[in-house]
Amino acid sequence: MTNASLRNQLIAAFVGLAVVPLLLAGVLLGWHIYSVHLSDAYARQKMLAQNVAEQVTNFLGRFELALEEASTLSNFVALDTIEQRRVMERLLAKQPPFREVWLWDDAGRERIHLSKYRLPHAAGYRDVTIENLFHETLKSGHSQFGPIYYDPTNSEPMLDMAMPLKDQRSGKTVGVLGAQLRVKAIWSLVSSVKTEKGELVYILDTKQRIIAHRNPSVVLREIRASLRPDQRQVGLDGEEVFVATHPVQLGQQTYTVVVERAVSVTRIPALTGVKIVGIVMVLALGVALAIFYAAMRRIVAPIREIASTARAIRDGNLERQVAVSRKDEIGDLASSFNSMTVKLRSTLLDLESEIQERKQKEFELHKINKAYIALSMSNRAVILARDEMELFREICRIVIEECGYRLSWIGLAENDEEKTVRPVAQAGFEDGYLETLHLTWADTERGRGPTGTAIRERRAIINQDIHNNPAFAPWREQALKRGYASSAAFPLITGDQVWGALMVYSAAPSAFIEEEVRLLFELANNIAFGVAALHAEKERRHAAEVLRQERDFIGAVLNTAGTIIVVMNRHGHIVRFNRTAELLTGYRFDEVADQPFWENFLLPEEKAAVKGVFDNLAQGQMVARHENYWQMRDGSRRLFDWSNAVLRDKAGSINYIVSIGVDITERKRAEDALRELNASLEQRVREQTEENLLKERLLLQQSRHAAMGEMVSMIAHQWRQPLNSLAILLANIRDAFEFGELDKHGMNDFHDFGNRLIQRMSKTIDDFRNFFQPKLPDEFDVAREIRDTASLVEPSLRNNNIALEIQCEEGVQALGSANELGQVVLNLIVNAKEACLERKVAVPRVTIKLLRQDGTASITVEDNAGGISPEIAERVFDPYFTTKSMGTGIGLYMSRIIIERHMGGNISFTNTGSGACFTLNFPLVPPPESKK
Structure with a gap:
């Protein structure tokens, strides 16, 4: 576009937009300005009515807010009656417009009623208006305002308001808190409204009664106003006025703010405006013609320069500047335009840097969150695992699926001559990679990689760049073929023994951040702990099986012994009767159980002597051996040689007498045969004693394993609260990040708090481990x-x-x-x-x-x-x-x-x-x- 065309357009614009409109305005604007001025005056009245309505709404809203703050900030619902009364007393004292406050429960019973000027209602009193307000509030669940009514004592207008009280846990409405508000408080609000000459502001209730007026006597006389929908009508003083109204909605009640202005007063500025506009139009036309040509020359060139620069910036050239140095508005526009370009360029650079930094932090936080999830799931895997291989496979799966790595595997450190590292479990993309490793944990070339070094030096080894790390040279080619860019190795340690390593591979270089490495090390420790727990459980089951076999063995020995074994309590009643005794006597154990042994077996002539021997035994006087006859069920008699022993309780009292009887009926054995038998019997007793000692050791081991099981359960209880706290911590970090509240200081606080929780969980493990050393x-x-x-x-x-x-x-x-x-x-x-x-x-x-x-x-x-x-x-x-x-x-x-x-x-x-x-x-x- 050329200067000539722009100039012609300006001339045409001037003629079309200035000269012609001014000429036409000279004919039409007289009447139009008059109408517009009246409309503006009426619009001002409408705005004034709306402002007053908003002030009334805000004014009453403060009292509604006061009720709400009293019920929420003090946890009003949970307080007892005395504390609730104190809160209501403070509310009544703090809000001068409040005349009374009351509290109703959800059943409609009045619990508390306080008043500034008169005693509360007697018990059981129900005011119809208040009761209706109560039911409306309870039904709607929102604050409600009652109708205006006049106090019979002083004809002052009053207003009731009520707010539902809700239980913060269940959300259920449990009562209604209400107050009686003096409408007189609104009078001062109406009186403070700035009005022009001839204007009058008042408020009507739903019955067209004036409840607020600059003159209080108008309100006290309960004057009613008859308003029509017309803009012009007869006002309160009988003069023709413009009337503007605006509704005020309070709960279910609708009030009306009315603004009157005398028609005669409104016309004066309208007529004056018509005169002024006519004069201004004539002067403006002359001035416009004078300055048009002077201004046109100074406008076209700068505007063209600014337009050209704007197009260059639009096309991405942020280095372009406007070459205008004039000291006027166009110069200011050009200077501002240039400054805006510089700031825009700087802002774009800052935004790019900030976005990149935020993305990096978001990426790191996402990785830490996934590591925490993997750590939590590893705890569950340790608890549910039934054997080592199942645990290894599950941990590898968790690392791949939850942390998003490319490969994870676990290897065991063999103690063979080559100190081989044998892979036993893996997850992710492996594609034969493990078969190419040939790892060792010896201090050789193939043992100085991440895996061997981690096992040998008992620390985590992080390889952030497989492509350039010289220690990874023996495996680099195979790793890069499979898309591995970085790796980490974590030793598996139980006590003082390093027995394996957890390896993790990532497809991205520099993929392992410090906090994530720490969490993965904790996960490796979980593996070691789980393996130790599985070994302990295996040993416990073995001990239980040994104890069961021992119990069966002892029972079999008792029942297959070739002698009678009878166990009696201190009163002589039979409590144990072995199989040999049943076969020799012909009596089953259930037939003689809990019966005195002398009733069925002793001969009458020997009963007194044998009872004397038993009494001596029961009193602690040891009788090494004695012989006597027993009478069998079939009536036959057999001679037994008895050996006796006593069993004492912890206080030293005798509870049981154990008698072992050898059948010597057929013949007396030769003396050497008797010695041999005694020696054999002594040897068996010695062996039995040694077996009993072994049994006690096994029982002690089993008891320790059972206690260990209790400990594992207690560890689970002690870890539940820190784990919940960690879950809440992660949620807080995410919320803080999403709302832009996560700064370096906040992140450090989150990090320190998380570390304390994890150290607390680690201390729990140390305490329980020390207990079993x-x-x-x-x-x-x-x-x-x-x-x-x-x-x-x-x-x-x-x-x-x-x-x-x-x-x-x-x-x-x-x-x-x-x-x-x-x-x-x-x-x-x-x-x-x-x-x-x-x-x-x-x-x-x-x-x-x-x-x-x-x-x-x-x-x-x-x-x-x-x-x-x-x-x-x-x-x-x-x-x-x-x-x-x-x-x-x-x-x-x-x-x-x-x-x-x-x-x-x-x-x-x-x-x-x-x-x-x-x-x-x-x-x-x-x-x-x-x-x-």
Whole structure:
């Protein structure tokens, strides 16, 4: 476009837009300006009415907000009646327009009623208006306003408002909080409205009554206004006025703001405006013609330059500047245009950098989140795994599917001559890669890669660039063929032994960030822990099988022995009768069980003598051997040579007498045959004793494995809360990122908090691992061992709302294995916990006390679960006796073995008034003076 064409367009525009309109305006604008001015005046009235309506709505909304704040900020619903009354008193005092406040429950009963000027309604009082307002509020679930009414005492207009109270948990409406508001408070609002001459503002209710007016007497006289929909009508003073209205909706009530302005006053500025417009039109036309040609020359060129620069910027040339240096508006426009271009260029560069940085942080956070998910799923895999291979395959699958890596595999470090690393499980894209590795963990060329170094140096090895890392040279070609760009190796460590490694490969270089590496190392530790747990479970099952075989073996020995074996209680009643006794006597065990042995078997002439021997045995006077006849079921007699032994309880009292009878009826054996028989019998007793000792060792091992199972369950309980906290932490990080609130400081806080949770979970593992480390017998602090053991189960007790009370006398030293004593205390605490849970005790409690009594330490573990029934109490220390569906029946039996045989003490049981109490007594370490 040329200067001439632009100039011609400006001239044409001037003629068409200035000269012709001004001439036409000279004819038409007189009437038009008059009409427009009147319309503008009426529009101002409408706007004034709307503003007043909004002010009234906001004014009343403040009181609605005051009710809402009183009910929410103080958690009003959850307070008791006294606290609710205090909140309402503060509300009444803080809001002068409030005359009364009241509280109704959802059944329509008035709970609280407070008033500034008169006593509250008597109990049972129901005002019809308030009751209707209550039902409307309860039904709608929203705040409601009642109709205007006048106080009969002073004719002052009043207004009721109510708000529903909702339970924050269920969302259910549980009551209504209301207030009586003095409409007089709106009068000052109406009076403060700035009006022009001839204007009047007032408010009507639904009955056309004036409830707010600059003159209060108009309101008090309850004057009604009859409004018509016309703009011009007769006003309150009888003069013709323009009337503008605007509705105010409060709940179900509609009020009307009215603005009147006298017609005579409104016409004055309209007529004046017509005159002024005529004069201005004439002057404007002359001035426009004068300055048009002067301005046109200064406009065309700069505009063309600005337009050209704009097109260049549109095409992407942000270096282009407008070459205009004039000091006027066009110059300012050009300068602003140039500044805008510079800022736009700088902003685009900053945005590109920020977007790139944000994408990188988002990528890292996404990887960490996936690593946390993989770590959590690995915990579940450890719990559910049935064997090592299943665990290895599941962990590799989790790493691939949850973390998005290309390959994951697990290798075992062999202790052969070449120190081979043998892959045993993998997931992802492998394509024969593992067959090409030929790895070793020896300090050789093929052992200095990530896998061998991680096993040898017991640390994570991160290879961020396979293509350029010289240590990866032996495997680089095969790795790059399969799309591996970076890798990480994590050693698998159990105790002091490194037995394998977890390898992870990524398709991207520099794929492993610091936090993700730490989480993957934790995942590798989970694998090691899971394998250790599987080994422990395997050993426990083996021990259980050995114990079962031992039990079957002992039963078979008793039933196949060639001698009569009879076990009697201290009253002479038969409690055990072996198979040989049944065959020789002709009596079945169920026929003679719980009967005195002399009733069926002794000859009348020998009964007194044999009973005398039995009485001596029952009183602790050992009778090595004696002979007497027994009478068989068929009436025959057989002579038996009896050997006797007694079984005592922990208090030393005799409970049972064991008699072994050899049939010597046919003939007396020769003396040498008798010696041989005695020697053989002695050898068998010795072998039986050794077998019993082996059995006790196996039972102790099984008891330790059972305790280990309890520990695994407790670990799961202690980890649940940190894991939930970690899930919440991740959600907070995501929310903060999505809302743009995630800065470096916030990220550090999230990171520190997550680290503390993970360190807390790691400390849990260390505490339980230290508990099971074997320790040689030595002096130890009994009180410390009790507290250390209790600390392991205290989270589980707290999780089940069971109180644990420990009262320990300090300075109590004992000789033995601290871990074995801890195992006994742990078993008693777990039994007490399970009893409280099984019997659903309202306020469960476990109490542990340690006292020093005459050179003896006494530990009591007492619960309030109701005690143990007498029929069960007699057998609580028997091996394999249990009342639990999943119990082994060896916990209390091994506790007795540990206390009696390993610590030289005894264990006893009593029922207290509220529960069961187990007491451990064992010798103390003598003071230094006694040792000397």
